[in-house]
């Protein structure tokens with residue numbers, strides 16, 4: 084383990100370095116606090132033995148600087164000739180972890196450094212646990228936001244995403260479109276082929292739409308056999324074109340059954356463009372939904388735009 088020694092007295096520095104080296108430490112020795120600070124800023128050091136009185140930067144000031152910096156925890160042991168408790172309190176307040184008085188007893192120094200290493204080990208374990216927790220939290224957040232069957236965002240993440248997109252559009256005075264996509268006669272697929280096949284159709288449609296969308300578009304499961312896509316930067320005409328393209332993607336999909344039959348489905352779409360600068364997304368979704376109903380009523384497998 085690496086250890087940094089800061090001591091301006093040459094003889095003490097040599098004694099310290101030799102002792103620490105003989106205990107297996109990898110020693111870097113410097114002669115003042117400023118130099119020690121430079122080493123700490125450059126190299127990852129976890130253990131510091133520092134003299135109190137040194138030119139340029141004293142031990143307590145070095146400790147203070149370390150505690151204010153955002154670096155991995157450095158266990159700092161101050162060497163001092165002061166034995167009065169006011170001074171010890173001053174050093175501890177500055178951020179030192181422990182003290183040893185000069186002239187030091189080597190066995191005591193070694194034992195105190197052992198305590199420091201135990202604390203550093205605990206720090207490392209804690210950091211590992213925090214990492215694990217953060218990773219687990221990230222996974223949970225992803226699971227909570229994803230529809231497990233379609234493997235795309237769920238209704239909850241749709242609402243978060245459209246909130247973000249609509250606020251950005253309001254700030255930038257730009258437009259975005261919403262596309263509601265509903266698989267036609269899906270109940271018949273379930274009735275005829277069973278729910279397992281129905282699920283395969285749902286995931287195939289979701290995968291095909293996720294694959295066909297533009298790079299800044301986002302697709303979500305809205306509910307049941309209904310999906311919703313958010314598409315930033317659209318005009319009414321370009322959004323209608325995108326809707327047509329997605330309709331064709333669904334219509335050309337073939338989902339293979341076990342008996343070799345290929346299930347084909349179609350989808351009805353309702354699309355709406357949010358007026359430039361509008362932050363209220365609920366109305367746009369409502370328009371897209373109305374347009375979807377119009378597509379259903381007009382015979383399905385079609386795209387209806389609002390405004391027309």
Ligand SMILES: [Mg+2]
Nearest residue numbers: 091134136137
């Ligand atoms: Mg000194």
